[in-house]
Amino acid sequence: MWRNPIRFCRACAAAVEYRVPDDGDSRARAVCSSCGTIHYENPLNVVGTVPVWGDRVLLCRRAIEPRRGKWTLPAGFMELGETTAEGALRETREEAGADVALEGLFTLLNVARVGQVHIYYRARLLSDRFDPGHETLEARLFAEHEVPWDELAFRTVHETLRCYFDDRRRGHFGVHTGDIV
Template structure:
């Protein structure tokens, strides 16, 4: 179900109601006048894990939720945008760095409980310079022992960072797929 309920039909303006449409098996918003069905789909969160030498770049959020906490440059994928293009756009908007993005995803977090999919690509920074946009107070490079673990914005970011530093020990960065059905720490 939407976080913000749908109240009126976008086709005719009549009120909508929640019900299972004929031939369906999920409750949906359905227009009470014209019968338009409104399908709700998961959100794609796309971004990168930028790397410079042995450090990773994190952005300190200037927006809610979790304002003031550290995260990876990531956000909502736009319509008619590939996950890779969206990840590159979000990285540029939030971190303002020069980088080369990997061809394939590094981590895919399938978070059913949140109706979200997080697709994260590795990004090789061209220089250590960052020029964060308005959604970030600052962007900074951290080695593993410098990361403010108690100030990481999201459980998913914590997991991605821990995967990265484990992989860095071997120099092998395989694709990681993680599926979660319930809220809580991603192990």
């Protein structure tokens, strides 16, 4: 999304050029040739949950690109004005139509190649009735042996589910960090 080069200034509509600003910065930025506005571009956070009901985990089958038809944990881009936890709750409600109680930070996974940080919380489902939104074809509970490992949408989802079942076997949930390269 929106990672095409910036061509025009958001403040005055003049052309920008990519160059290192004169303020001590060491990176090229889109600098306005007219008003001098510097346009920073930074990584995005994707926030989501591992929603659990008994020994099963809730997955959503994606109704939208990318990875339409593949299974994912509920997650999406964090918005201004919310915390990581609030964003994770919102995405769980929007994508799965599920209400959960958060149970703590679980994974923080960097996907530097696409400028993203994926942050997942463990969550306890408050009911086993779901009402998925327009981004989801179907929401369903999976026991570990039922998880469609080869049909997961993203590697961050794969990694987060693997950590979840490993930790559960071990009887202790930690916080896991990692890089998807």
